[in-house]
Amino acid sequence: MNSFLLFSHILLLLPLLTLGSPLSTNGRWIVDESGRRVKLACVNWASHLDAMVTEGLNKQPVDAITAKVASLGFNCVRLTYATYMTAHQDYLYLTVRQSLLKNGLKEAVDGILLHNPNIIDLPLIEAFKAVIQSLEKNNIMVIMDNHVSKPQWCCSGTDGNGFFGDEYFDPAQWEMGLSNMARFFSLSPNVIAMSLRNELRGPRQNVQDWYKYMKSGAEAIHGANPKLLVILSGLSFDNDLSFLQQKQVDLSFQRKLVYEVHWYSFTNSGIWSNGDLNEVCSQRTYKMMRKAGFLLDQGFPLFLGEFGIDQRGVNMEDNRYLPCVLSLAADLDLDWALWSLQGSYYTREGTHDMEETYSVLSFDWSQFRNVTMLRIISSIQTPLTGPGLDQVPAYKMLYHPLTGRCVLRGNTGKDVVTGRCLKSEAWIYDNGNLALHGTNSSCLQTDGEGKLAILGTDCSGIASKWDMISATKMQFSSKVQGPSRRPLCLDIGPNGRSLVTNACKCFTGNQLCDPETQWFKLVKSTRILTDEKSTIDGLMP
Numbered sequence: 337m338n339s340f341l342l343f344s345h346i347l348l349l350l351p352l353l354t355l356g357s358p359l360s361t362n363g364r365w366i367v368d369e370s371g372r373r374v375k376l377a378c379v380n381w382a383s384h385l386d387a388m389v390t391e392g393l394n395k396q397p398v399d400a401i402t403a404k405v406a407s408l409g410f411n412c413v414r415l416t417y418a419t420y421m422t423a424h425q426d427y428l429y430l431t432v433r434q435s436l437l438k439n440g441l442k443e444a445v446d447g448i449l450l451h452n453p454n455i456i457d458l459p460l461i462e463a464f465k466a467v468i469q470s471l472e473k474n475n476i477m478v479i480m481d482n483h484v485s486k487p488q489w490c491c492s493g494t495d496g497n498g499f500f501g502d503e504y505f506d507p508a509q510w511e512m513g514l515s516n517m518a519r520f521f522s523l524s525p526n527v528i529a530m531s532l533r534n535e536l537r538g539p540r541q542n543v544q545d546w547y548k549y550m551k552s553g554a555e556a557i558h559g560a561n562p563k564l565l566v567i568l569s570g571l572s573f574d575n576d577l578s579f580l581q582q583k584q585v586d587l588s589f590q591r592k593l594v595y596e597v598h599w600y601s602f603t604n605s606g607i608w609s610n611g612d613l614n615e616v617c618s619q620r621t622y623k624m625m626r627k628a629g630f631l632l633d634q635g636f637p638l639f640l641g642e643f644g645i646d647q648r649g650v651n652m653e654d655n656r657y658l659p660c661v662l663s664l665a666a667d668l669d670l671d672w673a674l675w676s677l678q679g680s681y682y683t684r685e686g687t688h689d690m691e692e693t694y695s696v697l698s699f700d701w702s703q704f705r706n707v708t709m710l711r712i713i714s715s716i717q718t719p720l721t722g723p724g725l726d727q728v729p730a731y732k733m734l735y736h737p738l739t740g741r742c743v744l745r746g747n748t749g750k751d752v753v754t755g756r757c758l759k760s761e762a763w764i765y766d767n768g769n770l771a772l773h774g775t776n777s778s779c780l781q782t783d784g785e786g787k788l789a790i791l792g793t794d795c796s797g798i799a800s801k802w803d804m805i806s807a808t809k810m811q812f813s814s815k816v817q818g819p820s821r822r823p824l825c826l827d828i829g830p831n832g833r834s835l836v837t838n839a840c841k842c843f844t845g846n847q848l849c850d851p852e853t854q855w856f857k858l859v860k861s862t863r864i865l866t867d868e869k870s871t872i873d874g875l876m877p
């Protein structure tokens with residue numbers, strides 16, 4: 337019997353975070369005071385746009401919103417803000433009502449009076465604090481992200497907010513803003529980190545100033561509140577930290593530094609829908625590793641602070657990009673923050689009550705925009721490994737990034753299906769076999785084209801041998817050929833759950849072919865297997 341199964345009936349209660357105990361870093365991991373890994377699984381919540389009021393308070397009570405965040409399994413929010421809220425005299429004393437009216441947002445005032453009357457006459461920073469306190473009630477950690485100086489939608493290369501010395505981006509004011517925020521929230525136990533500046537960019541950006549200001553900003557935060565993690569973003573819209581291969585940031589303190597990178601399909605617009613997806617994904621992954629992923633090997637945590645898709649499923653580039661990002665996020669067990677929570681903005685780029693479609697919540701903030709997407713995202717929420725999580729010897733999950741599911745034994749014991757990754761089977765890939773850990777003789781086999789993949793006892797025959805092929809190495813190809821004379825690859829069956837073998841996709845040089853149903857990633861885990869129900873399950877139809 338599979339020894340891992342012995343664990344499978346233990347109900348594993350993930351320890352609740354003790355908010356207030358500071359986090360630090362241990363090599364590439366973020367850890368709590370006991371040294372145990374804390375994985376940041378965050379969602380972005382905007383509070384930096386024109387009125388500098390956290391979005392959505394005109395649509396739902398703040399406690400209802402934060403309870404939803406918690407119910408979805410996010411343990412943290414990347415809460416954005418603008419420097420002017422905390423370090424510009426014309427804005428410092430504005431109340432929520434005044435700030436909204438100044439921006440012509442009378443209807444937003446009415447919405448807030450209806451749903452969150454308590455905050456309407458608070459100064460902006462006190463309203464921001466009320467949001468943080470509501471998150472605290474739900475045990476949600478907060479990263480305060482300095483998103484812009486002048487409040488507005490972010491980002492373009494020429495918006496005056498892009499780099500130190502730009503029209504609105506005064507370095508001294510920025511530094512004062514960082515220390516003001518660090519000090520003001522030093523007694524908020526769930527504020528665990530501050531990121532220095534979102535998406536540096538534009539004609540002024542340069543590496544020399546980056547080192548200079550990242551050092552002064554990090555020291556300003558640490559001086560004001562030494563408990564906080566400090567998060568540094570790269571150049572070119574936070575796509576490039578490659579200069580750190582040559583030179584580190586010289587700081588007076590240790591074990592608090594985290595790096596941040598962003599990755600969207602529109603980071604490289606056009607390539608996802610217009611190329612062999614195996615090639616595109618492997619090249620983008622390689623670039624991501626060269627520009628930022630290498631930092632993990634240097635011993636720093638890397639926070640994927642923004643990624644996401646149009647959750648209506650209508651953007652082909654986004655749809656094709658997501659499984660690629662998820663395969664890397666799962667493989668590296670990254671800390672991350674999804675863009676975004678907000679289903680709407682009070683105003684964005686001149687449009688009042690504008691809808692956000694890259695969002696977890698619907699336009700009226702009462703529903704989830706796309707439950708399928710939430711279930712997919714939940715597959716990367718739980719940490720797989722790291723300090724304190726080495727509960728069992730390392731094994732592999734066979735992760736299917738398109739669906740966010742993992743390969744498990746089916747009911748008959750002979751078939752295999754995809755299901756929740758928390759229940760993943762422990763796989764070993766060895767000598768061409770995909771075998772169940774701890775068993776001698778349960779190897780995945782092809783039974784022919786279009787047929788169910790099965791677990792069999794003959795591990796030496798060619799039906800049990802698998803190569804990892806294509807540029808991504810995410811297609812598992814049998815040496816057995818089908819009638820089409822193409823090798824057979826693991827695939828998802830017509831019912832969406834079972835595993836079958838079909839002719840390997842993308843072997844015909846079709847530029848637009850999409851192999852993603854055949855993508856499987858072997859992902860390392862040392863986590864105890866469990867029957868624990870995730871909160872997402874309750875949402876499933």
Ligand SMILES: *[C@@H]1O[C@H](CO)[C@@H](O)[C@H](O)[C@H]1NC(C)=O
Nearest residue numbers: 647648649655705706708709
């Ligand atoms: C939800 O997201 C999935 C995955 O991206 C997509 O395929 C689907 O079309 C979306 N569904 C709806 C109803 O928006």
Ligand SMILES: *[C@@H]1O[C@H](CO)[C@@H](O)[C@H](O)[C@H]1NC(C)=O
Nearest residue numbers: 337338773774775776777778
């Ligand atoms: C594996 O199989 C061999 C031969 O059938 C047997 O002698 C051995 O005990 C088995 N080992 C395990 C761990 O089941």
